[in-house]
Amino acid sequence: MTALAGIRETPGLDAYLEALEERLEAAVSSHRGTVAAVGAEALAAGGKRLRPLLVYLASPPGAPSPLAAGVAVELVHMAALVHDDVLDRAALRRGQPTVFATAGRDAATATGDFLFARAFGELAATGEPAAVQALSAAASALARGELMQRADAWRADVPEERYLDRCTLKTARLFDAACRLGALFGDPPSGDLDEFGSYGERIGLAFQIFDDVLDVAGPVERTGKRRGTDLLDGTVTLPLIIARRRDERLAAVDLRSITESGEAEDLCDRIAATGALETAREAALGHVDEAKATLRRVKLADRRREALELVAEGVVERYG
Amino acid sequence: MTALAGIRETPGLDAYLEALEERLEAAVSSHRGTVAAVGAEALAAGGKRLRPLLVYLASPPGAPSPLAAGVAVELVHMAALVHDDVLDRAALRRGQPTVFATAGRDAATATGDFLFARAFGELAATGEPAAVQALSAAASALARGELMQRADAWRADVPEERYLDRCTLKTARLFDAACRLGALFGDPPSGDLDEFGSYGERIGLAFQIFDDVLDVAGPVERTGKRRGTDLLDGTVTLPLIIARRRDERLAAVDLRSITESGEAEDLCDRIAATGALETAREAALGHVDEAKATLRRVKLADRRREALELVAEGVVERYG
DSSP, X not given: OHHHHHHTTSTXXXXXXXXXXXXXXXXXXXXXXXXXXXXXXXXXXXXXXXXXXXXXXXXXXXXXXXXXXXXXXXHHHHHHHHHHHHHHTOSEETTEEOHHHHHOHHHHHHHHHHHHHHHHHHHHTTTOXXXXXXXXXXXXXXXXXXXXXXXTTTOTTOOHHHHHHHHIIIIIHHHHHHHHHHHHTSSSOOTTHHHHHHHHHHHHHHHHHHHHHHHHHOOHHHHSSOXXXXXXXXXXXXXXXXXXHHOHHHHTOOGGGOOSHHHHHHHHHHHHHTTHHHHHHHHHHHHHHHHHHHHHTSOOOHHHHHHHHHHHHHHHHTTO | OTHHHHHTTSTTHHHHHHHHHHHHHHHHTSSTTHHHHHHHHHHHTOOOOHHHHHHHHHSOTTSOOOHHHHHHHHHHHHHXXXXXXXXXXXXXXXXXXXXXXXXXXXXXXXXXXXXXXXXXXXXXXXXXXXXXXXXXXXXXXXXXXXXXXXXXXXXXXXXXXHHHHHHIIIIXXXXXXXXXXXXXXXXXXXXXXXXXXXHHHHHHHHHHHHHHHHHHHOXXXXXXXXXXXXXXXXOOOHHHHHHHHHXXXXXXXXXXXXXXXXXXXXXXHHHHHTTHHHHHHHHHHHHHHHHHHHHHTXXXXXXXXXXXXXXXXXXXXXXX
């Protein structure tokens, strides 16, 4: 995400991100033994800290640093990944072994619970009940999205609308909460909480759709995993939904018959051949544009607006 | 628990417990589909509402009802049970099918996450950051206790002290939080928060030790499960720890060799023959006495003190 390089010039951001890593490390290593060991793994696998970045950028310059909110949002994200990997029996994430793979199913389930609980403890330190409510809403949406994904598994004919609902629950609502939490920390809090939330939700949707495109488009060097893992899990995403409308033979494929990586990659090629990847990318770009339009209705320092626009574009650039 | 019958006369309690059921039902059925279905099952399996009862009794009479805190504590308890049943692959709880059994591992994991998230949302409604912190501490202790139990599985020589640490994390800290939460709702909050917490922790320990005795003592008509399920899971509890000191041949048993219910029941008989069940019961009674002694140091209306003493005795009465 080279667009994100420009964002790093935001005053105070480097110090915030550094403090964030320290607080995250302290949160997972607060207890000796298994939690510290597996928590550290979850932490290392964490990646870009995109959600805490949103918290920071949505908070007004000069406001007391919304560090606790950034930590809380990232801990919920980490907890969700750890449980996700248990459900998917995933051995790797970003090319690193998952907590599930190294510590086992039981320890990974309990570790996810621990990270979840810690998230709310961190957030309580802000003394802001509205923040706890926003994070709780996002976390329960995440769980509902997970349930929806499992309920819809192997259903190749899942409607596009339902796919978008699932993306909203599983991904976009936590982006929404991150922006909302940041904007809460003004004094007084921003009057544009819903607009900030809506911006977050839009880029969350764009982010998830791009991620789903990437699973079909690859290449493995970029994603750290073979193409078609969603197909092998029975998770139906936008590229397949679009491609099935354009290719009757694709529409007839029973996903349960796809059991080998090679077969999944062949199916990816057939999806790509319909032009579905471009259409899905355009849909995601549409959400990015809407996110930027929402920002224009919000009272914001110019510098912050630019940074938030760069983030919106950044989730696209991964495919530039 | 016939002692609990006397507690029901506490003014306002019936209305509180009725409202609690309504709020719990609303919390799990707030979304159509899988969550509502499996959440309702978890709710039905819930039982005695002992933790919300503690919240109520620890709150000062006439204070605004600490309903949200009672709901939050019970939701965390439910979430833990649902995840526990996933880890134990348990088909039954209190004689009812578990969420794991009816909805499967994936849905049960996500349902637990959902209940967890809802708990903090409910609690945020109290506008009390200290409450969120107390519940978060209890919920992360619960997860750490779960990790400890898995780490110690099949270790027949686990020290008694470590067993007690595990009981504290897995069970007693949520009892502690329940009492603390109740006491927070005075205006001003009770100056005896730590004493209330300590009372809760003691009866939580007594509760867990009794539960572990019951797993060995049975009978099935009382517990809804066959004797020795802990032994079959590799979970070493106080009765076995004591019995191993008294019977060399018991000390030599490799728990992994016990794979059939019949064998586990034989082992239960051998544990009982050492008198370990009486010794474990006495240990639990000691915690009950300490809980009551702690109460005497607390400023409390007489009626509330009596009710809290009855609760402490109630966890014993199950074996009277």
